[in-house]
Amino acid sequence: MRNSSIFRLLFIGLFLIAAPNWTLGQIVDPLHPKDPRHAPAMEKVTTCASCHKCDHPTQDDPCMIHCPRHGSHFYGQHEADEGPEIVIIDQLADLYRPVVFAHRLHADMSNMTGGCENCHHYSEQSGVIPPCRECHDAAKGPVSLNQPALKGAYHRQCMNCHRDWSHESACGFCHEQVHEGIGAAVADTTDIVGIPHPIIEAVPTYTYETSYEKGALVTFHHNDHVDMFGLNCVDCHRGDSCSRCHDTGKSQVQRLNHLTTCCACHGERNCAFCHTTDPKPMFEHTHTAGWALDPHHTDVACNTCHGSPQDFRTPSDKCTSCHIHWEDGAFDHKVTGLVLSEDHLDLDCSDCHLEMDFGTRPSCEDCHDEPMLPDKLPGTRL
Amino acid sequence: MVSRRDFFKITGTVAGTAALTAVGAEASAPHPKLDPDRFGVLTDTTLCIGCRRCEWACAEQNDLPHGDLESFGDTSVFDLMRRPDAESYTVVNRYSPPAGTDQPLDVKVQCLHCEHPACVSACIVGALVKSPQGPVIYDAWKCIGCRYCMIACPFQIPAYEYADPLTPRIMKCTMCSERTLAEGRPPACVEMCPPEALVFGRRSELLELAHRRIMENPDRYHPEVIGEHIAGGTSWLMITDRPAAEIDIPELSNESPAVITETIQHGIFKGFTGPLMLFGILGILMKSSSDKRKEKEDENG
Ligand code: SF4
Ligand code: SF4
Ligand code: SF4
Numbered sequence: 032m033r034n035s036s037i038f039r040l041l042f043i044g045l046f047l048i049a050a051p052n053w054t055l056g057q058i059v060d061p062l063h064p065k066d067p068r069h070a071p072a073m074e075k076v077t078t079c080a081s082c083h084k085c086d087h088p089t090q091d092d093p094c095m096i097h098c099p100r101h102g103s104h105f106y107g108q109h110e111a112d113e114g115p116e117i118v119i120i121d122q123l124a125d126l127y128r129p130v131v132f133a134h135r136l137h138a139d140m141s142n143m144t145g146g147c148e149n150c151h152h153y154s155e156q157s158g159v160i161p162p163c164r165e166c167h168d169a170a171k172g173p174v175s176l177n178q179p180a181l182k183g184a185y186h187r188q189c190m191n192c193h194r195d196w197s198h199e200s201a202c203g204f205c206h207e208q209v210h211e212g213i214g215a216a217v218a219d220t221t222d223i224v225g226i227p228h229p230i231i232e233a234v235p236t237y238t239y240e241t242s243y244e245k246g247a248l249v250t251f252h253h254n255d256h257v258d259m260f261g262l263n264c265v266d267c268h269r270g271d272s273c274s275r276c277h278d279t280g281k282s283q284v285q286r287l288n289h290l291t292t293c294c295a296c297h298g299e300r301n302c303a304f305c306h307t308t309d310p311k312p313m314f315e316h317t318h319t320a321g322w323a324l325d326p327h328h329t330d331v332a333c334n335t336c337h338g339s340p341q342d343f344r345t346p347s348d349k350c351t352s353c354h355i356h357w358e359d360g361a362f363d364h365k366v367t368g369l370v371l372s373e374d375h376l377d378l379d380c381s382d383c384h385l386e387m388d389f390g391t392r393p394s395c396e397d398c399h400d401e402p403m404l405p406d407k408l409p410g411t412r413l
Numbered sequence: 414m415v416s417r418r419d420f421f422k423i424t425g426t427v428a429g430t431a432a433l434t435a436v437g438a439e440a441s442a443p444h445p446k447l448d449p450d451r452f453g454v455l456t457d458t459t460l461c462i463g464c465r466r467c468e469w470a471c472a473e474q475n476d477l478p479h480g481d482l483e484s485f486g487d488t489s490v491f492d493l494m495r496r497p498d499a500e501s502y503t504v505v506n507r508y509s510p511p512a513g514t515d516q517p518l519d520v521k522v523q524c525l526h527c528e529h530p531a532c533v534s535a536c537i538v539g540a541l542v543k544s545p546q547g548p549v550i551y552d553a554w555k556c557i558g559c560r561y562c563m564i565a566c567p568f569q570i571p572a573y574e575y576a577d578p579l580t581p582r583i584m585k586c587t588m589c590s591e592r593t594l595a596e597g598r599p600p601a602c603v604e605m606c607p608p609e610a611l612v613f614g615r616r617s618e619l620l621e622l623a624h625r626r627i628m629e630n631p632d633r634y635h636p637e638v639i640g641e642h643i644a645g646g647t648s649w650l651m652i653t654d655r656p657a658a659e660i661d662i663p664e665l666s667n668e669s670p671a672v673i674t675e676t677i678q679h680g681i682f683k684g685f686t687g688p689l690m691l692f693g694i695l696g697i698l699m700k701s702s703s704d705k706r707k708e709k710e711d712e713n714g
Binding site: 183187201202203 | 483
């Protein structure tokens with residue numbers, strides 16, 4: 032027998048002896064490196080299919096199933112004051128003084144732009160938010176190529192906004208370098224603890240001057256949107272970084288991406304809806320819809336008729352589209368503020384309100400020869 | 414004694430052999446066998462924040478002259494486009510922000526550690542070697558200072574210590590081979606990079622990672638892994654938000670330029686044919702002239 036065949040047999044023999052001793056719970060071969068984060072999961076692994084999609088995973092194509100731990104899920108409602116006021120980051124104590132991260136301040140600001148989810152991309156199903164270092168390894172390099180280590184995770188998170196804000200990557204903004212004479216131990220927190228982000232007061236009306244020739248002015252009534260239409264900050268400010276307010280280098284127009292912000296709701300309007308030659312007045316239902324809310328509809332919330340701001344609809348301006356029970360003759364004209372006189376009581380609605388159009392002034396000419404309205408009424412005003 | 418006629422016959426044969434060898438070299442450009450698990454680095458320029466910490470770490474690791482850590486916070490260097498030079502193996506350049514944003518794009522530049530490096534094949538004494546594990550390594554001891562590698566490199570990477578009159582060296586990134594090869598540790602720049610814009614690992618896995626990032630964030634990346642194919646592939650890969658040409662990566666074919674350099678160099682030098690031929694011709698010339706002199710002396714004598 033040739034040498035190579037002997038070796039082959041020997042190899043197969045060894046394989047057969049070794050194989051039955053493998054248990055998946057303690058896989059330590061180089062293909063299944065012992066990653067401490069996977070240890071609890073590996074204990075429970077019973078078959079290859081617990082982790083691999085295909086029947087024959089290879090090193091080239093391990094066909095791993097997607098691990099729910101590695102996705103982005105965020106469960107539960109959280110408030111800014113749930114989290115710690117400050118977080119001290121002192122992994123690099125030899126090079127830098129500890130970084131004092133003003134957690135509460137950032138959480139306060141995030142309320143406006145999307146909440147905790149802005150930074151915490153993962154939480155347990157129960158809503159518990161694990162600290163970053165629970166998944167992102169504090170060791171120097173990434174354990175897995177797919178996931179940044181703690182250093183990378185922190186820097187990507189912080190620099191994502193801070194770079195936009197200050198236009199530089201100045202390390203010193205967060206890291207005070209350790210010099211001779213300055214110890215690494217104590218971190219000064221006096222300017223952070225107990226100091227919340229000031230309440231953000233919006234200007235009631237912004238008037239933007241644009242280069243659009245046919246209508247250079249865009250008037251934006253912020254308080255209309257907040258107080259009257261009931262929008263929440265995140266509806267428009269989702270994902271805004273701090274630079275929206277703090278970057279003084281940008282003009283207001285630059286800071287506002289009207290294509291995504293305004294057009295999200297007003298996308299179907301033409302340019303002239305916003306771009307006008309004179310400042311646009313504040314919202315007035317009569318002007319926009321053709322009939323006044325006063326006096327009967329002043330207490331009706333917008334969304335009762337129009338749905339949510341994100342799902343805005345314009346109902347028909349026929350009264351009966353909402354007041355459906357008026358159709359069957361059960362309408363008391365008194366609610367309009369006008370008690371009909373006896374000779375008008377038995378008329379059909381459409382005799383005066385032609386084609387049941389209640390938006391325009393009724394016509395009297397079909398029955399009366401001389402002009403009646405507005406001097407002579409078909410009843411008495413209340 | 415070699416007659417004039419014989420002389421032409423001999424030189425003709427030698428030259429013919431050399432020409433044949435050159436053709437042979439072209440047909441089978443010898444590439445070192447690369448380890449399928451060879452190392453590489455992936456630069457994700459969209460994550461780079463331009464902090465220049467990699468420049469500091471590299472200088473520190475490789476004993477290059479440099480200022481203190483804080484001095485690397487100077488962003489005025491971005492006013493000009495820089496190339497790696499004899500005092501820096503790597504530099505970071507800043508490009509204008511992508512449309513609609515105002516975060517600039519910062520791009521780290523260093524040797525890409527080509528899979529079939531032109532610099533290696535241009536080097537006639539083997540001072541530059543492609544390690545099967547990835548790095549392209551330089552040996553100053555063998556280097557004769559011809560600087561062919563500088564001309565051959567399609568990315569204009571190798572620099573020369575012109576300022577050193579006694580022992581000038583070729584200077585270029587080593588992929589920190591003394592860390593990566595000997596200890597399996599990531600290069601100094603990779604270890605330093607705060608947002609982990611640089612990732613060290615097996616080239617095959619990095620390639621997969623790069624493609625996955627592009628696939629998962631199609632808006633963020635230009636759909637090309639720089640280094641996957643360019644110039645025959647490189648061990649150092651890059652992904653970025655714009656076409657490679659816009660970050661000053663030359664437009665090269667996917668064929669390694671080494672094939673051309675090799676064809677020339679090996680044609681001339683393979684099997685020492687060239688020098689042999691030269692010395693052969695010189696030898697023959699010397700012999701025939703000395704013979705002639707002898708003849709003359711004989712005649713005269
Ligand atoms: S980039 Fe240039 S110096 Fe680096 S390996 Fe390729 S050819 Fe050589
Ligand atoms: S791999 Fe090493 S030599 Fe190359 S740029 Fe990075 S630190 Fe410098
Ligand atoms: S250290 Fe990393 S982030 Fe900083 S400049 Fe270098 S590659 Fe970019």
